Amino acid sequence: MEMNHYMRAAYELAKAVNPVDVRPNPVVGAIVVCENGKIIGKGAHLRYGQEHAEVHAINDALKSKPDLSGCCIYVTLEPCSHYGKTPPCTELIIQHNIKKVVIGSRDPNPKVSGVSVLQRAGIEVVIDEDSSIIELNKVFFINQNFQRPFVLIKMAMTIDGKIADRNGTSKWISGEASRAYVHRILRSETDAILSTAHTIIKDNPFFNLRYSKDEIFEKNLIVLDRNHQLIKNKFSDLNIFKYRSYSRIDIYGDSDQKATVANNVCIHSTHFDQNGNLVLDKFFTSLYERGYNHILVEAGSKLAGTLMKNNFFDELCIFIAPMVMADENAVPIFHSDHIGLLEEAKRLQMVSISQLDHDCMLRYRRY
Amino acid sequence: MEMNHYMRAAYELAKAVNPVDVRPNPVVGAIVVCENGKIIGKGAHLRYGQEHAEVHAINDALKSKPDLSGCCIYVTLEPCSHYGKTPPCTELIIQHNIKKVVIGSRDPNPKVSGVSVLQRAGIEVVIDEDSSIIELNKVFFINQNFQRPFVLIKMAMTIDGKIADRNGTSKWISGEASRAYVHRILRSETDAILSTAHTIIKDNPFFNLRYSKDEIFEKNLIVLDRNHQLIKNKFSDLNIFKYRSYSRIDIYGDSDQKATVANNVCIHSTHFDQNGNLVLDKFFTSLYERGYNHILVEAGSKLAGTLMKNNFFDELCIFIAPMVMADENAVPIFHSDHIGLLEEAKRLQMVSISQLDHDCMLRYRRY
Numbered sequence: 001m002e003m004n005h006y007m008r009a010a011y012e013l014a015k016a017v018n019p020v021d022v023r024p025n026p027v028v029g030a031i032v033v034c035e036n037g038k039i040i041g042k043g044a045h046l047r048y049g050q051e052h053a054e055v056h057a058i059n060d061a062l063k064s065k066p067d068l069s070g071c072c073i074y075v076t077l078e079p080c081s082h083y084g085k086t087p088p089c090t091e092l093i094i095q096h097n098i099k100k101v102v103i104g105s106r107d108p109n110p111k112v113s114g115v116s117v118l119q120r121a122g123i124e125v126v127i128d129e130d131s132s133i134i135e136l137n138k139v140f141f142i143n144q145n146f147q148r149p150f151v152l153i154k155m156a157m158t159i160d161g162k163i164a165d166r167n168g169t170s171k172w173i174s175g176e177a178s179r180a181y182v183h184r185i186l187r188s189e190t191d192a193i194l195s196t197a198h199t200i201i202k203d204n205p206f207f208n209l210r211y212s213k214d215e216i217f218e219k220n221l222i223v224l225d226r227n228h229q230l231i232k233n234k235f236s237d238l239n240i241f242k243y244r245s246y247s248r249i250d251i252y253g254d255s256d257q258k259a260t261v262a263n264n265v266c267i268h269s270t271h272f273d274q275n276g277n278l279v280l281d282k283f284f285t286s287l288y289e290r291g292y293n294h295i296l297v298e299a300g301s302k303l304a305g306t307l308m309k310n311n312f313f314d315e316l317c318i319f320i321a322p323m324v325m326a327d328e329n330a331v332p333i334f335h336s337d338h339i340g341l342l343e344e345a346k347r348l349q350m351v352s353i354s355q356l357d358h359d360c361m362l363r364y365r366r367y
Numbered sequence: 368m369e370m371n372h373y374m375r376a377a378y379e380l381a382k383a384v385n386p387v388d389v390r391p392n393p394v395v396g397a398i399v400v401c402e403n404g405k406i407i408g409k410g411a412h413l414r415y416g417q418e419h420a421e422v423h424a425i426n427d428a429l430k431s432k433p434d435l436s437g438c439c440i441y442v443t444l445e446p447c448s449h450y451g452k453t454p455p456c457t458e459l460i461i462q463h464n465i466k467k468v469v470i471g472s473r474d475p476n477p478k479v480s481g482v483s484v485l486q487r488a489g490i491e492v493v494i495d496e497d498s499s500i501i502e503l504n505k506v507f508f509i510n511q512n513f514q515r516p517f518v519l520i521k522m523a524m525t526i527d528g529k530i531a532d533r534n535g536t537s538k539w540i541s542g543e544a545s546r547a548y549v550h551r552i553l554r555s556e557t558d559a560i561l562s563t564a565h566t567i568i569k570d571n572p573f574f575n576l577r578y579s580k581d582e583i584f585e586k587n588l589i590v591l592d593r594n595h596q597l598i599k600n601k602f603s604d605l606n607i608f609k610y611r612s613y614s615r616i617d618i619y620g621d622s623d624q625k626a627t628v629a630n631n632v633c634i635h636s637t638h639f640d641q642n643g644n645l646v647l648d649k650f651f652t653s654l655y656e657r658g659y660n661h662i663l664v665e666a667g668s669k670l671a672g673t674l675m676k677n678n679f680f681d682e683l684c685i686f687i688a689p690m691v692m693a694d695e696n697a698v699p700i701f702h703s704d705h706i707g708l709l710e711e712a713k714r715l716q717m718v719s720i721s722q723l724d725h726d727c728m729l730r731y732r733r734y
Contacts (some may be wrong), residue, residue, distance in 0.1 A: 026500075028602045066577050157528075158712060159528075159685065159700070159715070159729070159731070160528045160685075160699060160700050160701050161524075161526075161527045161528025161529075161699070161700070162528075163707070165707060165708045165709040165712075166707075166708075167708060169708065169709045169710075170465075170709065171709075173709070182626050190402060199730075214580065227621060305693055308691055316526075318526065319727070322714060322715045322716065322717045322731055323712040323713060323714045323715065324675055324701060324712060324713045325707050325709070325712050326672055326675060326676060326701045326703035326705050326707060326713065327701065327703060327705055327707040328699060328702075330707065332527060332528070332695060333526070333527050333528070333690060334527050334693045336693035336694065336695065338694055338695070339691050340532060340533075340692055340693060340694040341533075341534060341536065342531070342532040342536045342537065342538075342540070342692070344482055344533075345525060345690040345691060345692050346690060346691045346693065347689060347690045348526070348690065348691065349689065349725075350687045350689045350722070350727070352728075353720055353721075353727045354720075355717070355720050357719075358717050360717070360720045360727070360729055362526070362687065364526070364689060
């Protein structure tokens with residue numbers, strides 16, 4: 001279904017906001033429309049802690065029209081009804097006697113309940129949810145609904161599903177355009193990279209944002225390192241420890257360790273079950289509590305397989321390089337001790353397919 | 368580089384021809400242009416055994432201009448210079464004193480040599496090869512250069528490169544839109560399907576063209592059946608033997624067998640080496656000699672792996688279904704006894720990526 005014209009305008013305002021600027025808040029756009037159908041107010045939530053979209057739109061409308069009692073407001077997300085960093089938007093809407101509120105997506109936070117507050121004040125509320133609008137805040141919704149980070153798994157593989165040869169060599173399967181996409185888009189839009197000590201010791205990556213030879217930025221890094229290998233002296237020269245001033249590294253092992261590797265490196269303990277497998281929910285809750293809302297997994301087939309099997313992921317981004325390994329002992333994209341029949345195969349939802357130079361990029365979402 | 372305007376017109380004429388109508392000939396288009404730059408003749412080779420494109424274009428031009436001595440002819444393929452089903456086109460061009468011939472692709476057949484014949488007659492020849500024009504006759508060029516059929520391998524797999532679960536179940540990995548594409552495009556544009564007795568006994572396919580419930584057409588079938596299993600009585604009810612009136616089945620085993628399964632089933636012998644592996648060049652030469660110019664391989668990972676490893680394929684068409692098997696004992700897309708490092712991985716050339724409902728279709732070409 002076509003999006004309503006006014007909602008489309010509010011959506012465009014929300015879409016222009018960089019999610020990173022407002023995180024952990026959602027991106028929101030709002031439009032005030034007067035009796036004759038003219039748009040008289042526009043607003044977006046621009047930065048965490050500052051005014052919400054509704055406030056900007058109403059203030060904008062008031063410049064040309066002091067009485068908004070015949071107006072409608074279109075807002076991409078249900079208005080808040082609680083005191084947070086700012087007063088509730090429902091209060092402002094009620095105060096200006098706005099006639100009707102059209103909402104593009106519900107807020108999963110039970111504290112919000114803007115719809116019922118507005119309805120109790122006698123305001124007409126129309127809920128017209130749209131998948132593109134929900135998509136804008138996919139990270140926010142996962143955060144709110146599950147109290148854990150949005151998890152994006154990135155893998156680069158050959159046509160026959162191998163991420164490394166039998167010796168573990170994986171440099172480089174994907175091409176330059178794909179690697180640039182990882183730096184400029186995937187790493188850039190997430191709060192941190194999640195990897196494992198195994199991958200880091202094997203590949204010695206920098207895990208930074210490299211936009212060009214001269215434009216290199218830091219990125220937070222989370223490492224699963226059950227046996228605390230990385231804090232051993234022989235690994236202190238690893239690239240991940242270099243060139244870090246404002247970013248941090250959170251290393252998770254199976255016990256508290258009082259080692260000091262560098263100022264920006266923190267060692268934490270997390271739970272592993274008796275078979276040595278990471279207890280996923282506790283780990284991800286801990287990351288969420290540390291302020292990680294959106295995580296990019298760049299690790300091997302073991303972690304990817306565990307996350308896949310246990311449904312602890314939201315999106316999967318695969319780069320397929322135009323090559324065939326044809327070696328059954330090469331490393332498969334997902335390691336699993338699972339015995340699966342076709343009817344039990346995990347089904348994903350396709351989001352997009354695109355070509356990056358000679359590679360194909362497929363994006364899938366968990367159902 | 369942009370294609371010349373006149374060559375583009377000749378290309379469009381060639382492109383409008385169905386390759387199946389002219390096979391084993393190539394598709395060709397020709398345009399006659401007079402002194403003032405006006406197109407006065409158009410022609411295409413429309414059906415095997417009938418006039419070539421140049422003949423149609425020149426006859427078309429003669430209707431409005433009896434003297435073609437100042438004209439140029441643009442032809443997508445080097446004109447023939449030998450007597451085949453029709454007299455040589457070079458003779459006709461020379462006879463009409465055509466000033467200049469522009470050629471969009473060379474003919475690999477050494478008997479053709481139209482360029483040198485024309486040059487010896489004092490005609491200016493410009494060779495302006497274009498990849499789109501060469502693409503039109505990709506099958507013809509492989510046939511001519513290697514004296515074997517053009518081999519297109521089709522596979523349907525999960526995201527993690529599995530074509531069946533550990534029990535061999537593969538129905539259905541790809542979705543309806545992909546299967547419709549196989550029937551309407553891949554099977555339709557090829558001369559025959561090549562499969563194996565193993566696949567046929569396991570899946571019991573019809574191997575026909577099913578456009579709809581009421582539009583079902585036959586397709587020639589070639590089967591590798593080393594031990595002549597298919598001619599045993601217990602397999603006489605297989606679907607491949609049903610509903611065949613005008614199509615044929617060629618079964619290749621390791622020895623001559625005098626069994627009569629049905630009128631349209633022929634049993635042949637072909638070479639297998641001492642390890643039981645098919646000797647590919649002899650087999651494909653035999654298919655080519657039987658008139659198979661374009662073959663679609665629909666088999667399992669063993670045949671696909673053998674063809675891939677030995678470079679006996681021209682294109683690979685993969686349908687990726689949005690599911691993950693995550694079972695290391697599921698059937699991989701390519702079976703191989705190969706031990707391969709990343710640097711030795713076989714590199715393919717990407718042709719296209721497209722979305723078919725929830726599946727992704729990737730087409731690659733051998734370098």
